[in-house]
Amino acid sequence: MASTNEPAESASAKTMDLLRFATAGSVDDGKSTLIGRLLFDSKSIFEDQLESVEKTSVDRGEEYTNLALLTDGLRAEREQGITIDVAYRYFATPRRKFIIADTPGHIQYTRNMVTGASTADLAIILVDARKGILEQSRRHAFLTTLLQVPHLVVAINKMDLVDYDQGVYERIVDEFTAFASKLEVTDLTFIPISALHGDNVVERSVNMPWYDGSSLLHHLEHVHIASDRNLIDVRFPVQYVIRPHASTDPELHDYRGYAGQVAGGVLKPGDEVVHLPSGLTTTITGIDGPNGPVEEAYSPMSVTLRLADDIDISRGDMIARPNNRPEAAQDLDAMVCWMTPDRVLTPRTKLVIKHTTRTAKALVKDLHYRLDVNTLHRDDQAEGLGLNEIGRISLRVTQPLFVDDYNRNRLTGGFILIDEATNNTVGAGMITGAR
């Protein structure tokens, strides 16, 4: 039923795509103001939410409505006026739906930023135009590239407080560009903004005619993310075997499907594939998607593969192409972010590793260095990694994992480490090499 006054969100639901982005920074950088403005201008803040925040701000004697209260949802956060955890916020424009992973910027919350960045298509780093590039801006940029977030936006905020001066903006751009050349940044965009006044947030600013780029929202709506996923290396971690054996339907009596979420490449019926660890090859006879058979499957689709041959396949196995296989490795090199205050990661630490759908035991063989996330200095004398510290380690795993380098594929290159005693997630790893 066509209707001209149908709301944009639902009218375009069939074609609207999804962008996940992470924001890093502290209240001082104007991060909450920026998020508040994006939510306001896309009509994603509701009246009762705003009233509640206004009331709390007044109760606490604050001069302005504190938009941080919108995202700081836990009692402890509100009482202490700090953001402890990743908060997820949602808004949509007619073109895209956005999921914001709003992460605290301070160094003691590095693990939260790593978590938020792990699924982000894009990261926004806020820089105060008056202060320029600070230690924390460098840290945020480094973590963004460590987690291989494909697009980085440096939003140079509070331009109103430097009289919208092009020189200030350009000095910051130059300084950041010089620093970023040491990192693997694939797509770097600078936008001068004033979150408070709205300059270049939704609309192009009239105060900065010298800036000829997009507004932030326009950039978020149009940045091309389709090619960020790996569409080359076929990787299908088997998650669950579907066998409706009790079925009375004779058609389904012999049905055996291998369910999972595509981690890389494009799979099609008729393709020859290899099963790992067996190394046996077979052919895809059909792919069932959520709405019936599909002609191709790619990340992040959740599908079920039907295969021509009866191979013993179970959870934790991998389907790939015969001439393009992941490394079957028991020795891994990885960058690791340590996430627990309860113990220190040292050589000889025993842990559980979860990688794709496979879980195994792992032993830390070596700690090569601890990285200072502010200066990128490598301390090869370090004896352990504490909470929020990042370093390069070697792991020995009890059974082969089917891995790619993290910079080739985030889903087959990332893993988590679990403490067997507490069952807590204590580390996140990005594979840099495998044997």
Add this chain to the structure above:
Amino acid sequence: MQRCDYQLSQLDVLEAESIHIFREVAAEFERPVLLFSGGKDSLVMLRLAQKAFWPAPIPFPVMHVDTGHNFPEVMEFRDRRVAELGIRLVVASVQDAIDSGRVTEQKGRRASRNRLQITPLLDAIEEHQFDAAFGGARRDEEKARAKERVVSFRDEFGQWDPKNQRPELWNLFNTRITQGEHVRVFPLSNWTELDIWDYVRREELELPSIYFAHTRRVFERDGLLLDAETGYANRGDDEPEFDASVRYRTVGDASCTGAVKSNATSLEEVIAEIAATRITERGQTRADDRTSEAAMEDRKKEGYF
């Protein structure tokens, strides 16, 4: 729908993510259960679970925590849907918990059985040895829920510790627990209210009739329109009842779930109203969240949904 440039629509991405969560939990836990109220979110969950395991049946039962203060239309719908799917329904009854003295009914006009659901829920999880319970909560609903993990750990007392949550990276979920502990799993974490409605439309999901405009005897309390037909909301003599054309935006306990004035009788009309509304779902319809700023967080810590 699938597009030629290997780009999925956002609803397809959300659907794929939810299916991944269902399969991961079914693979890694012994005894999952799906919490099913008959409301729109749990109906979307059921549809996603169907898709996740098709052509096999859903490999776990559903559980309804029954306050005894239900809308009859929703109960009728619950039973019909369960029968159609041929799945097992476990009922955890608040009335039984009251009768056996495990919980005490609140007193006074604003008495609600909402909080009383915690005890029968946790008792049923223990009795049936469920180790994972799927819930339909969404992060956009409420600020404490915005901080919750997809796979959210509960200790042996069923408690949630918001300051000590397991980090969740990529599409990897830590599913390890020890005997007596369990997890709550939220496959709809990243869905918004509008996504739910768009999905209901796309999948042509049938909903209980009270989601659409109908004439009902109601009365007003604290700015909410409460039901006067079932008698559960303890209407006082100073709270006059009247007829109004209303629909429900959420479906919960009839004693504390408010209706909204509406003439929207079709799905398209309801979606148009939801998209244009300036008030949140819970703010508009739930008396239970109005008791304090951290009402939901406090209930959740004790084991609430």
